[in-house]
Amino acid sequence: MGGKCWPGARGERWRMADAVLFEFLHTEMVAELWAPDPDPGSGGKKKSLSVLEGLGFRVGQALGERLPRETLAVREELDALKFLCKDLWAAMFQKHMDGLRTNHQGTYVLQDNSFPLLIPMGSGPQYLEEAPKFLAFTCGLLCGALHTLGFQSLVTASVASLPACKFQVVIQKS
């Protein structure tokens, strides 16, 4: 995890990325939304996933609205996806996405070999079923950022081996 240096008490330096603040807040927010639902019939887990996706979508839109006008004028799908993989990922996680593949028919697979929001949860296969709750916010965020760039999309995520993951983006043609 990348760190930046902040001046610390008495002159020493406190290595801490403000990105860490986002990551901690994300982790705690997931834990909070996953707290036992008092009403087992209310579809709690499914609801929590869609709440996280919705939060992510609005944050993605808000980030998108901060884009320079040139970026907002992106007209090519592929340019928009490259923007997510490079610029958005750098702003969020201080690194680039590790891979981007496409079938040239509107489907894109974005690969992160060590997704920072999955790192806190451990890496054994027993954690695999816990992964979706750590991915829902970012699926929504990618979808929200694409929305601001003028593309409607469906974004899903999958994990084969923690903490690597893939985001699949399907652009919706109007």
Added chain:
Amino acid sequence: MGGKCWPGARGERWRMADAVLFEFLHTEMVAELWAPDPDPGSGGKKKSLSVLEGLGFRVGQALGERLPRETLAVREELDALKFLCKDLWAAMFQKHMDGLRTNHQGTYVLQDNSFPLLIPMGSGPQYLEEAPKFLAFTCGLLCGALHTLGFQSLVTASVASLPACKFQVVIQKS
């Protein structure tokens, strides 16, 4: 709001602090927790405030655990408070607290003349009653960071004129 530069598509630069990500996520989290409660008898608002405080406390603890050992060995209350006002505030908001006063009996008042998490909500007096929900997370966070430094505290916040606010910290003697 301070911004940092990230390399943008095609060489232009996208001004965006990753701090903005934390601020957007905080804003959306508050909105989510404040969504209309289906059960009006459940004390929704009070519960949401304590959920936000609890989230803040755990994030404050987690941040505290990243401190260098020298800082964790802080033994003087006043040093701990100065640490919050300078280092913690710099890591979170890229600035220092504007003022710190104390009665030298365990009560401290920390003044921020333009608290970043209050800025999104507008500054008219009609917004004043909305302010507590934008302060609860940070009250918890200060309390959590102090906990890691070895001090038990009660932290409350007040607003007289948006977006300025004061945090009052009362150290609990054991």
